[in-house]
Amino acid sequence: MTPASIAISRFGYGYAAGDTPPADPRRFLLRQLDAFDPAPPAIAGRLGTRAKTSEMIELLRRLRQDTRALAAMEPGGAPAMAEGMAGTAMADNPRAAALAALPPEYREKLMEARRVLVEDIAVRVDLAVTSPAPMVERLVHFWSNHFSVSVGKPGTQFEVAPHEFTAIRPHVLGRFSDMLKAAVLHPAMLLYLDQFQSIGPNAPFAQMRARRNPDAPGPRGLNENLAREVLELHTLGVDGGYTQADVTELARALTGWTVPGIGRAGRFAQAQASGAAFVAPVHEPGARQVLGRSYAAGGPEQAVAILDDLAAHPATARHIATKLARHFGGDTPPPALVARLEADFLRTGGDLASLARVLIEAPETWTSAPVKFRTPFEWLVATLRLTGIERPPPQRLVAALTQLGQVPWAAPSPAGYEDSAAAWAGPDALVRRVEFAERIARGAPQEGVIARAEAAFPGTLSETTRTQLARAESGQQALALLLVSPEMMRR
Numbered sequence: 052m053t054p055a056s057i058a059i060s061r062f063g064y065g066y067a068a069g070d071t072p073p074a075d076p077r078r079f080l081l082r083q084l085d086a087f088d089p090a091p092p093a094i095a096g097r098l099g100t101r102a103k104t105s106e107m108i109e110l111l112r113r114l115r116q117d118t119r120a121l122a123a124m125e126p127g128g129a130p131a132m133a134e135g136m137a138g139t140a141m142a143d144n145p146r147a148a149a150l151a152a153l154p155p156e157y158r159e160k161l162m163e164a165r166r167v168l169v170e171d172i173a174v175r176v177d178l179a180v181t182s183p184a185p186m187v188e189r190l191v192h193f194w195s196n197h198f199s200v201s202v203g204k205p206g207t208q209f210e211v212a213p214h215e216f217t218a219i220r221p222h223v224l225g226r227f228s229d230m231l232k233a234a235v236l237h238p239a240m241l242l243y244l245d246q247f248q249s250i251g252p253n254a255p256f257a258q259m260r261a262r263r264n265p266d267a268p269g270p271r272g273l274n275e276n277l278a279r280e281v282l283e284l285h286t287l288g289v290d291g292g293y294t295q296a297d298v299t300e301l302a303r304a305l306t307g308w309t310v311p312g313i314g315r316a317g318r319f320a321q322a323q324a325s326g327a328a329f330v331a332p333v334h335e336p337g338a339r340q341v342l343g344r345s346y347a348a349g350g351p352e353q354a355v356a357i358l359d360d361l362a363a364h365p366a367t368a369r370h371i372a373t374k375l376a377r378h379f380g381g382d383t384p385p386p387a388l389v390a391r392l393e394a395d396f397l398r399t400g401g402d403l404a405s406l407a408r409v410l411i412e413a414p415e416t417w418t419s420a421p422v423k424f425r426t427p428f429e430w431l432v433a434t435l436r437l438t439g440i441e442r443p444p445p446q447r448l449v450a451a452l453t454q455l456g457q458v459p460w461a462a463p464s465p466a467g468y469e470d471s472a473a474a475w476a477g478p479d480a481l482v483r484r485v486e487f488a489e490r491i492a493r494g495a496p497q498e499g500v501i502a503r504a505e506a507a508f509p510g511t512l513s514e515t516t517r518t519q520l521a522r523a524e525s526g527q528q529a530l531a532l533l534l535v536s537p538e539m540m541r542r
Contacts, residue, residue: 053510063185066507068439083184100209105312164208171212173445198234199467210239211460227401228362249274251335278302288370307334381422388415421541424472427455488534497526
């Protein structure tokens with residue numbers, strides 16, 4: 052790969068139809084740091100979903116109460132009711148039957164959540180395809196995957212996109228500590244990792260509830276999910292030197308952080324800058340000790356102080372440096388690149404714009420051999436940029452990403468999607484890309500494929516690929532071959 056090709060494809064999302072290869076690749080990338088718009092008009096109208104989140108969770112709470120009441124009155128009544136509502140015609144379609152069994156208002160809310168999510172995914176793709184700063188868009192998606200939130204729990208469908216739009220984008224060239232606090236204390240994360248259900252065992256609300264109704268259903272204890280992932284995934288890393296005691300203490304500090312409008316405790320909520328809420332009567336009282344440091348008793352500031360210290364920890368610097376080096380330098384992170392990034396993180400206090408400049412200047416990121424296999428999302432965006440076709444309707448776009456195996460905000464675990472070739476280069480995955488490439492090629496401009504290939508991969512197009520394109524029976528076939536060529540698959 053030439054420096055121009057590396058700047059376009061390794062750092063960005065590939066060639067866009069009509070672009071000119073950069074004469075000064077490093078300066079080309081540095082200019083993007085100034086050109087990035089953290090709040091483009093496309094996302095401005097997609098942030099007012101908090102009320103929808105609360106409505107959905109409240110509907111689910113009532114549904115569960117009704118189901119429990121029905122089951123208590125008539126054992127087996129709830130399943131019987133579901134079967135009656137679904138009908139025998141849906142017996143072979145469990146998902147449709149389950150939807151039909153739901154109360155109409157909850158079913159409608161689920162459908163609305165699906166529609167909002169699909170539209171948000173389309174906006175994300177469009178930003179990546181059209182952005183004048185594709186390198187920074189790549190960084191947005193890197194950090195969004197680092198602080199992974201995933202749909203699947205009630206209300207998350209309304210929150211995962213705002214999490215990226217408001218917790219990641221504004222801080223992508225700011226300070227890691229600010230991004231950490233915004234991402235961890237965002238309603239999406241609090242829902243995804245069940246933090247909104249966590250109650251301090253000695254908190255006033257827990258004690259009052261136990262006195263009034265000791266047999267009340269539902270969780271009323273400490274939930275450690277978020278605390279564990281903050282330490283293991285978001286900051287120190289799995290080998291970062293923390294203990295189970297640190298997890299528990301951080302979990303205690305995080306109690307009280309919740310989503311506005313949820314439950315009876317919601318009337319005590321204090322709005323927070325992240326869009327979340329803090330409910331003091333749910334917070335575990337007392338001082339905390341995490342990683343040997345003491346934190347005074349308090350309210351929302353207790354967890355914030357711990358997160359600030361975690362952001363500055365040397366283990367965090369090492370963890371972040373390793374992940375960035377893996378993303379830009381290869382599946383086996385170059386040690387020299389890790390060291391450069393780690394030193395810069397510690398020197399600047401986690402200045403992410405400075406880390407981006409280190410990536411641009413580091414010789415390890417400019418090696419001529421391809422160092423990464425494109426993920427399905429990367430490949431789809433690169434395909435849309437190269438072909439210049441009109442973006443598919445949102446439903447078709449999501450269907451394509453589903454087929455390719457990487458729907459945004461749907462990673463199978465809090466660790467996010469894998470960032471290595473082993474996760475994406477299997478035979479079945481490649482077949483799906485070939486099938487998609489053939490469909491795209493049928494509806495895209497098919498003339499001048501070789502010239503487009505030369506522009507997309509300046510100085511990089513191999514003789515093998517050029518020969519295959521020249522021998523193609525049609526422009527359509529040539530374009531399909533280009534979309535699945537080694538140059539297109541790797542960066």
